């Protein structure tokens with residue numbers, strides 16, 4: 001029997017555990033997760049977007065599979081004693097750009113997305129103003145609109161996967177991996193905070209923002225670090241029509257969310273690492289003026305607080321590693337999702353099951369998300385939105 005230890009029971013670890021359980025590997029798999037409340041984990045802090053617009057085709061393919069699973073969750077994720085509904089609904093995404101170079105790359109990306117089956121079209125701002133008359137689209141020339149992109153409740157998706165995996169017999173240990181024993185070039189055991197030791201034949205690192213610490217336990221370095229994302233809620237005094245999640249390539253993002261409006265902010269220039277401060281002055285001084293410029297109704301808004309979460313940012317290229325680490329060939333790294341892991345978790349669960357049971361990717365070829373590119377320092381070209 002192969003003993004598989006999954007380090008981290010967020011959506012990624014749980015989707016992998018579920019896929020392995022469905023394939024009949026129940027007895028072999030243990031998920032080690034220290035915090036059943038997931039207080040600091042990324043998953044419950046995610047916004048919940050399942051967006052189909054990406055610049056890397058594999059990311060589009062993974063999102064399409066995320067759409068398939070999340071839009072019919074009760075049919076795809078079964079076996080739990082309690083069921084959860086992630087409440088998938090279609091909100092659409094609108095990516096706004098300015099300048100000839102950005103338009104050319106948006107057009108190329110849209111051609112690729114269409115070829116993969118995504119409904120997406122580019123509109124000039126005059127047409128966008130006709131559709132969304134409250135918005136000025138100042139500073140944008142065109143926008144790519146994909147009306148089918150979805151929105152889910154991230155915590156329900158996590159709990160749905162976890163309870164289904166547990167219902168099928170997977171064990172979740174409330175503990176933390178504090179060390180990995182390596183003999184030759186293979187991990188032989190996981191040492192736990194409680195003092196226990198788990199013998200292992202395969203280790204899967206799904207510790208997200210903590211994944212670099214887990215890599216360090218086997219002596220490898222990975223350029224993945226926590227990167228703060230701040231989310232600010234606000235109410236609008238004047239009504240605004242229903243609009244898709246809007247994102248400017250320069251980073252500004254606004255959407256309707258659970259009866260309020262939501263504006264996200266990441267400062268790529270700040271040092272990586274955990275920082276739980278919500279900077280209200282960033283909203284007041286930096287985001288609010290942009291909101292008011294984009295939509296006059298947002299001149300008289302009422303800020304309603306917000307929250308902070310962290311992306312597991314892959315500083316090499318903003319894309320994940322889903323691969324065996326070649327210097328430690330029974331250590332599988334699944335991290336670096338850089339802000340889009342929730343939508344990709346169903347595809348990653350299936351892909352890791354294929355890597356382990358079939359010896360390679362079968363459904364979507366994810367071989368470009370390799371460990372080798374980290375060692376060689378060769379980023380995947382990606383001119384899509386980074387946050």
Ligand SMILES: Cc1cc2nc3c(=O)[nH]c(=O)nc-3n(C[C@H](O)[C@H](O)[C@H](O)COP(=O)(O)OP(=O)(O)OC[C@H]3O[C@@H](n4cnc5c(N)ncnc54)[C@H](O)[C@@H]3O)c2cc1C
Pocket residue numbers: 007008009010011012013014032033034035038040041042043044045046047048049050175176177178206207208209210214229230231308309310311312337338339340341342343344
């Ligand atoms: C503000 C914000 C908004 C986002 N919005 C979106 C979105 O709209 N769409 C989207 O697709 N994605 C979004 N994301 C990204 C998404 O949340 C993540 O990519 C995804 O949740 C990662 O899941 P995970 O299981 O890898 O990580 P996590 O949920 O962080 O789980 C990792 C787990 O590992 C555990 N762990 C850590 N160290 C150890 C150890 N030593 N031993 C055992 N366990 C350990 C932790 O306790 C944690 O529970 C967003 C993220 C943030 C922060």
